[in-house]
Amino acid sequence: MFELLSQKFEEKIQLTEEEKELSRKFFTPKKLRRRQYLLQEGDVCKYVTFVEKGLLRYYTVDERGQEHITQFAFEGWWISDLLSFLTGEPSTYNIDALEHCELLLLSKAAEDEMLERIPKLERYFRILLQNNLIATQKRLASSLNQTAEERYSELIQSCPETLPQRIPQHMLASFLGITPETLSRIRRQLTLKAQGTRDKVQE
Amino acid sequence: MFELLSQKFEEKIQLTEEEKELSRKFFTPKKLRRRQYLLQEGDVCKYVTFVEKGLLRYYTVDERGQEHITQFAFEGWWISDLLSFLTGEPSTYNIDALEHCELLLLSKAAEDEMLERIPKLERYFRILLQNNLIATQKRLASSLNQTAEERYSELIQSCPETLPQRIPQHMLASFLGITPETLSRIRRQLTLKAQGTRDKVQE
DNA sequence: AGCAAATGTTGATGTATGTCAATTCGATTG
DNA sequence: CAATCGAATTGACATACATCAACATTTGCT
Secondary structure, eight states: OOHHHHHHHHHHOOOOHHHHHHHHTTOEEEEEOTTOEEEOTTSBOOEEEEEEESOEEEEEEOTTSOEEEEEEEOTTOEEOOHHHHHHOOBOSOEEEESSOEEEEEEEHHHHHHHHHHOTHHHHHHHHHHHHHHHHHHHHHHHHHHSOHHHHHHHHHHHSTTHHHHHSOHHHHHHHHTSOHHHHHHHHHHHHHHHHHHHHHHHO | OOHHHHHHHHHHOOOOHHHHHHHHTTOEEEEEOTTOEEEOTTSBOOEEEEEEESOEEEEEEOTTSOEEEEEEEOTTOEEOOHHHHHHOOBOSOEEEESSOEEEEEEEHHHHHHHHHHOTHHHHHHHHHHHHHHHHHHHHHHHHHHSOHHHHHHHHHHHSTTHHHHHSOHHHHHHHHTSOHHHHHHHHHHHHHHHHHHHHHHHO
16 A cells, blocks of 8 residues: 555655654555545645555636646645645645545644654655646746647657546646647647658658 | 845744854855846756845746746745756756846755754745745646736736836736737726726716 | 447637737937 | 937737537446
């Protein structure tokens, strides 16, 4: 149950066996079926969650009922509504499972105590936040300055097998901030272009 | 020179007089004139910088020579190219001064030693990163899901006096990811709307 | 297997924003 | 004060993307 978490810790910091052992005490395991909620709009986000297995999405629903996916979370990723978690305000987001999930929940109290008992983990979470911030800044820049086609191409390139296999297209569209129709057209464009270059090469 | 920095520390953590005193040793003061660079594309970002006075912008220049402003940094804010700072890779960003600035530079070595000597500051920087991440996620969501007019209105509302006074419109446009022409038209639209509602009220 | 629901595709059309060019406005500087 | 240069505005037109509707395809369920 904790294999992946321990591995992720080790990538960034070094823990003794006792510390590893101890750290596990602060987490609550939880399984989620496909389509079940981890967090619903209006609830306070009580946990930051580590994904041992499965896949979730983090999204809002606007006035017109449209879903806007802000983030996905695969195995080895953390997911939470940080704002609600930190302030205690009700969340405006939803988190639900796209696949069957095995999760490790960390409450605020548990986090605080864990960081006190294992201060090295402060560093782990700081690095995590840094990387997350860098990635989010990059996504922001690309959403402001690039076309939908460019963003889609780069997204797919970053994960050519897993993304299309595990995430339906209309959710990728939502993640990119475009409509399913537009994504469909973009894909056609791209296959046409790809064929064009293939033809040229074969001439 | 360190007034604002100490104040910002105090907002999030409690330091003794000695710790405050000690912390200052790790910073290098620097002044910058208007238009001077703090970081240029191609250089490695050697510092995270605290702004005691003044205003800077953080931006890239694309292939066509267009500037894209990712961030501004007012007094009391931190600014850096985190990716370059952490990895040592050359930066693809520029940072320059929009106004005369008084800055406090913190190198990687100084940061590491400071955090070792004053571990409480780990928490300060973690909170800083958290807040920054929350804000960036929010901006990302708004850039994906809102119109330029909505984004501009909210931006101005967040700082109705300082923003228009201290930042020229074409830079606000760049920050919003739109052209100066579009921003000009949006502003006209908004004043027309405002007049419309005023007229109604007066009827 | 067979049906219903969800997903993806395509076309016609509308809207927001970008591009390019001309013009005005304002501020700095000689 | 005039000259000049960057900033902001405006108009005509182009492009990217959204919307709505119809249809095709795939998936999930019993």
